[in-house]
Amino acid sequence: GENVEQHPSTLSVQEGDSAVIKCTYSDSASNYFPWYKQELGKRPQLIIDIRSNVGEKKDQRIAVTLNKTAKHFSLHITETQPEDSAVYFCAARGPLWGNNRLAFGKGNQVVVIP
């Protein structure tokens, strides 16, 4: 099955700086890559997603880039704010295995220092 890894596991940034989280995946046939944000004790919430026919997608301060050749995709948060502090999960879904199941990474803890 698909294997998704996230780096780094913890990231601390100064408020106003940018944060970048990278995910790698193993199945070259994967075609959908969402990012979820989870605050402590809350449900994961989708913040952005990208499909394999697109290289980059942006939504205000958040962007995702996809490199299919290298099999990695990254979340970019610009002008970070304290409310961006959370755990971020990436996931990948491929058509060759498991009926459209999502494989999740283990999460990145992002801490924005005021």
Added chain:
Amino acid sequence: DGGITQSPKYLFRKEGQNVTLSCEQNLNHDAMYWYRQDPGQGLRLIYYSQIVNDFQKGDIAEGYSVSREKKESFPLTVTSAQKNPTAFYLCASSIDGLETQYFGPGTRLLVL
């Protein structure tokens, strides 16, 4: 994601007891999922269902059971065979299994 509800918020299980976690959605989604979340482990798939009266095992189905008798409901039973059930359980749904998954608020299961 406001259309997915889970109950109870907290659940306590005694040894040898089966407990059932509720998941309901009013989004008219065909696909529903159950995940288990442990600290540092991310989200692991327990069971999923792409249509009423059909479901498949995920990566960690042992000790769990599900049913999908109605489109809007996908209850998860944690059986006494699950020896380490303490975790945060999340239910999710998507319109057809191909699109975005939306999560419920979760149930935290604790063992007495």
